[in-house]
Amino acid sequence: MRLLLLAIVQSLLLCGSQTLLKIAMSKIPSFTWSLAFFGKVFSNLWLLGSGIGFAASAIMWMYILRHFPFSHAYPLISMAYVLGMLVGVFFFHESVNWNQWVGVILILGGCVFIAQ
Numbered sequence: 001m002r003l004l005l006l007a008i009v010q011s012l013l014l015c016g017s018q019t020l021l022k023i024a025m026s027k028i029p030s031f032t033w034s035l036a037f038f039g040k041v042f043s044n045l046w047l048l049g050s051g052i053g054f055a056a057s058a059i060m061w062m063y064i065l066r067h068f069p070f071s072h073a074y075p076l077i078s079m080a081y082v083l084g085m086l087v088g089v090f091f092f093h094e095s096v097n098w099n100q101w102v103g104v105i106l107i108l109g110g111c112v113f114i115a116q
Helices: 002-027 035-042 045-067 070-076 079-090 098-115
Strands: none
Touching (some): 002 045, 002 070, 002 098, 079 098
């Protein structure tokens, strides 16, 4: 149960970081070799938040790998796929077909089996 809770937190951090990265990329202009472009990149707080989230996610993942069997821990990060799809639907207003919902149910079912 502890592994499942840690994996959920790690997946939330990872998905949140990816969400911030998506927002950051929409705020950055097309690439050019100019000081103005790099100024916009390095002053983008969404990108900074994404980087901090990725670092926190990586630290959490290292903790999980240190304390739990790899064969139990690794499949549980697939919850990030489920969270990513939900973010796509609710924050970015993307459409999801029934095949994808079936996939989500299968992923969650697999996570339950692995966590037991």
